[in-house]
Amino acid sequence: xxxxxxxxxxxxxxxxxxxxxxxxxxxxxxxxxxxxxxxxxxxxxxxxxxxxxxxxxxxxxxxxxxxxxxxxxxxxxxxxxxxxxxxxxxxxxxxxxxxxxxxxxxxxxxxxxxxxxxxxxxxxxxxxxxxxxxxxxxxxxxxxxxxxxxxxxxxxxxxxxxxxxxxxxxxxxxx
Numbered sequence: 001x002x003x004x005x006x007x008x009x010x011x012x013x014x015x016x017x018x019x020x021x022x023x024x025x026x027x028x029x030x031x032x033x034x035x036x037x038x039x040x041x042x043x044x045x046x047x048x049x050x051x052x053x054x055x056x057x058x059x060x061x062x063x064x065x066x067x068x069x070x071x072x073x074x075x076x077x078x079x080x081x082x083x084x085x086x087x088x089x090x091x092x093x094x095x096x097x098x099x100x101x102x103x104x105x106x107x108x109x110x111x112x113x114x115x116x117x118x119x120x121x122x123x124x125x126x127x128x129x130x131x132x133x134x135x136x137x138x139x140x141x142x143x144x145x146x147x148x149x150x151x152x153x154x155x156x157x158x159x160x161x162x163x164x165x166x167x168x169x170x171x172x173x174x175x
Contacts, residue, residue, distance in 0.1 A: 007106065008070030010167035013083065014101035014112070015065060016046055018057045022090050026098045029086045030065065034079070038068040038166055041159045048150045055095045064156065066105075066163045070170050073104055073111075077128035080113035103133070105167055110134040110141065110160060120146050134160065 011034055017023040031037055043061040046052075052060055071079070083100040090098045103112035112131045114121060121129035133151055134141040141160050143152040150156070 006073050008171070009073045009104040009106045010163060010170065011067040011069075011071045011079065012103050012105055012110070012163060013065045013067075014062060014103075016052060016056065016060055016062050016099035016101075017097065018060050019097055022097050023061075023063075026086060026090055026100065027065065029089070030067075030083070030100070033082055033086075034067045034071075035069040036067065037065050039064070039066040039163055041065075044155070046150070048148075048153075052099060056097055056099070062150070064159050064163070066166060068170065070167075071104065073106065076102070076104060076111070076113050076130060077124040077126045080115070080128045081126055083113075084115070103131075105160070105163060107167075108136050110136075118146065120144070136164065 013030060015023060015026060017026070027037065027040075041064040043063045046060040046062040079102050083102045087096050087098055087100055090096075101112055103110060105111075110133050112133045113124075114129045114131045115127055117123075117129060118131070121131045124130055132144060133147050134143055136142075141157050143154075
């Protein structure tokens with residue numbers, strides 16, 4: 001079998017923030033880079049870890065964005081580099097105030113980009129790894145043993161099901 005181009009995927013971003021004005025600036029910068037946002041979840045308290053509190057302050061909120069235009073999954077490393085640049089541009093006194101976890105959704109999974117190695121991650125290039133985070137089967141998203149605790153909790157399932165609906169619509173219209 002000869003290699004073929006992959007089907008386009010849905011670009012997503014999980015956003016952690018403690019300053020609403022920086023969230024809005026981050027959203028604008030993301031839209032400038034990746035096109036219009038077609039979904040924005042309600043903010044939720046992010047309380048599963050204190051890992052980000054020293055850098056970001058508090059209280060920390062999480063929300064998810066998805067983008068209208070489908071992308072080539074081969075762009076994930078390049079996109080993660082760009083979102084890291086956006087984080088740096090919004091930093092205050094060298095401290096990151098917005099954390100952007102970019103990734104994508106395809107028909108059967110959610111993959112996040114990471115600059116940190118772990119056994120399940122697949123190297124993409126440019127110091128970036130693909131981290132399979134959720135898989136979709138029989139109408140539900142399920143976490144992997146290594147998924148982050150907030151993803152394991154199932155609290156985001158409704159969000160990802162909605163994004164999946166938008167993804168299916170985008171596939172029908174051709175991206």
